Amino acid sequence: NAGVIQTPRHKVTGKGQEATLWCEPISGHSxxxxxxxxIVQGLEFLTYFRNQAPIDDSGMPKERFSAQMPNQSHSTLKIQSTQPQxxxxxxxxxxxDNYEQYFGPGTRLTVL
Amino acid sequence: LAKTTQPPSMEAYEGQEVNVSCSHTNIATSEYIYWYRQVPHQGPQFIIQGYKDYVVNEVASLFISADRKLSTLSLPWVSLRDAAVYYCIVTGDTNAYKVIFGKGTHLHVLP
Incomplete structure (x- = not known):
């Protein structure tokens, strides 16, 4: 079991560019x-899919962020017109289930 | 607003037992207590969960007070690898998936 896989591990974009982050969940997890x-805000919830369906995106900034889960094996988080913040x-x-969560190593996004 | 209160930091020497406390005075009867830890450059890692009394696994033990308003994570024989931020989470209602992480307890382990 490889755990949750996230790619890339690091991404640097220029202001205004698009960034797409990938996630491969653990097989069998719904x-x-x-x-x-x-550092300032800590860990913030963005969005949640169950059986590929979007359930709650209340934490997503509405204008430039979007997330999809086209199949069981991956999800993407897309940020359009990235900003330094x-x-x-x-x-x-x-x-x-809805309880114990297994995290990936994360993608560090740096917007210049 | 975080549902839990933890000490911001703790310090221990290698080989010591460490007890990290967490106050959750408004815990609901439907809610469980979870502990995660996060080391630098990694995502949080689930450690243990419990509802009441005492829970133990291969990594840690969890004691929950009789009124369930206080829990204590116990780490036996800490090593340098246990240096991490430890998060106490209370959840279990309809929004159980929306895990709200507070600031956690930063455990420093000294050689």
Whole structure:
């Protein structure tokens, strides 16, 4: 079991560019979660899928952020027109149910 | 607003037992207590969960007070690898998936 896989581990973009982050959940897990972590704000919930369906995106900044889960094996988080304040570590987690979550190593996004 | 209160930091020597406390005075009857830890450059890692009394696994033990308002994570024989931020989470209602992480307890382990 490789655990939750996130790619890339590091991404640097220029202001205004698009960034796409990938997550491969643990096989058999029906729930996928995205979080954002910064030193100032800590770990913040962004969005949640269950059986590939979006359930709650209340933590997502509405204008430039979007997430999809086209199949059981991966989810993407897309940030359009990235801004310096989007710089953070983006964490993906998966679980078999709504409780114990298994996190990936995260993608560190740096927007210059 | 975090549902839990933890000490911001703790310090221990290698080989010592460490007890990290967590206060959750408004815990609901439907809620469980979870502990995660996070080391630098990695995502949080689940350690243990419990509802009441005492729970133990191969990594840690968890004691929950009779009124369930206080829990204590116990790490036996800490090593340098146990240096991490430890998060106490309370969840279990309809929004159980929306795990709210507080600031956690930063455990420093000294050689």
């Amino acid at each position: 729930a996928v979660f995205w979080y954002r972590q910064t 989007d710089s953070a570590v983006y964490l993906c987690a998966s679980s078999r």
